Amino acid sequence: MNKIHYIVCVALGLALWSACRHGGTDKKEETEMIQWNRLPDLPGMEGTASLGVSAPFTGVTGNRLIVAGGCNFPDKPVAEGGTKRYYAEIWTLDLSADSAQWTNAGVLPRAVAYGASIGTPYGIVCAGGNDSASSFTDVFLLSANDTSEACTIRPLPSLPVTMDNFAATYMDGKVYVAGGNANGTPSHAFYCLDLSMRTDSGRWEKLPDFPGAARVQPVLVAQRCGNEEYRLYLAGGFQPGTTETPPQIPDELLAFSPRTGTWETETVLPPLSDGNPRTLTGGCAVACGDSAMLFFGGVNYTRFFDAVDRPRQMVLARAANDTRRLEALQSEAADYLRHPVDWYRFNDEVLHYDVRSRTWTNRGAYEAVARAGAGALFHNRRLIVVNGEIKPGIRTPRVNIGMF
Template identity: 55%
Template structure:
């Protein structure tokens, strides 16, 4: 017969282990992250320096390149402001600590909500939309060492217009996934070889698993069985009688077998609440990790996107009190202080070999949605983004990971 105290001890240990499941470990003692600021992004066109959301961003020849994006230049959206899209291209020489942003040209059209990725050839800018059009356009932006201008080279167009998608690069190949296709949430996954003649078409790969993922994050990294493409975050919007879905897992795609798998569940918060990287960023770090950051709060965002259906149901059930409460919540949603939205402040590291999550710390500089994130060596650069719905920041923050 088992000793009762030993059995109880094992039960307590099991509870502790289960409670700790799917939560990131604490920050390693040898990791230091030091924040500083790069110059604020200049005003776009004739506007003040309000900052933008959803721009293209990357590195070319040691210069930070930021192009396009959108904001509300005249007055906030809560006061009836109209969103404006931009074509401006700016560069910042990262080798010069005294450098300032320089205007380096314009995109063919104003655009935001596309995807961008740094490659050895330059910054590939993919898809997106503005107030009237949705784009299949793909351009390569490369900086000149002579006059500071940016050269724009048109690449093969996407098979369909795509916006609010994500992109990554590995082994001479650009991958895109998630977002909207022809203005509808889709599951397509495409790849394009980036070769010297720059005339390769996009290849359709197996669709991503499960629901559509609008505004996901995508990153490529080595793993125990070769290079994989990792997809997390994103959401499937409310549609008819179907609730909005915010996936809480991370998928991975093997570039050799051409198969998707469910890689892992995203780590929970300490209080057990779910997490999402929707509207956030992901970058490959060294040769075995991915850094995830930013994006919206799972519970706040899910409540917002599902609210119209809840109101409709309450009205159908004759529950006027609940319908009224939900309607008031909807009216006040854009008016809360920044802290209420609980945008993600954690810098999370995922090891693609051990499949472990580590929290590298909580930082206000990461609490952005629609920001650009670029990793150059051990320097993590966060470009603009939203502090809350409708409110941008012009700040460009720099974190040195030591």
């Protein structure tokens, strides 16, 4: 694979402010900051060094934090020609024990990353994903086993299409998945599985496609919005460009009502403090409390757009016989993976969105969330952030826990 093509693949694989238009204000200085601690680093997968992984399945079942699968570059960095490796190991950590350490709890049916996972009362639903050769339709329920350290895996109905780099959420017995690549193509896909039926013979229901651009690596979260109704909120993600059209990185927060079966634009993401657009591509989103959501992490809009649009710009430069421009673009491509961490400007702010007042609040900037492809969950008023990339191709083994 040539270096220019790989840069695009890295951008595609980055397996959760100011006033918004509804009148929200940046209340950063008025809001209590999040206090962060560290849990034990995730051990190395399959005998490799403890480097951390990107895009694993994550969740909590009982008091056990589970991390399964994911990928990294164990032998040498991607900038030096390293090869991405996918994993099948399952690791658990007892959150109720002060001095707990990670325990190996079995293996997944296959090595996989870039799927979607979400905690439910029945266990952690893990869906889709890919390895270096294929994308998958697999769906299964991962849960802790009270009689042994090994986790239990129960198959669930397969997705109707292969899916990777998509998002999942859960509410009132139903799992929803949206976006990503469906059968290898950037998609508007939106499906639902009713877990309350407690049967392996159920089927995924196709729901209305979301509007606008396709969204590869979006975030999806469910939250109640009054009168016991809930909605699903979709943000982030991008639609890759072609040699003729630029990529699209939407900044709208979309909302879907299961009651009416319709999508609408809820609001837009507040811009960054420098006035540039914000994206949640490769980021995280979690519900907290009875009317709020937290959004954080992911790539920087400008850095990411420039990277994924660079191949098109090269085509234009060649067509125009603009040698100077072409050489500059080639130099940028060659250097893209070699910059220090701070250059990539991954999103380090935690944004709080209240669905009732439709306002944004900035909860502060933290190194712990400046990652892409991290796992994230909100458990017992604690925000847990698992591994992820700190720059393209470089993971962290850290597991951080934020106290509210």
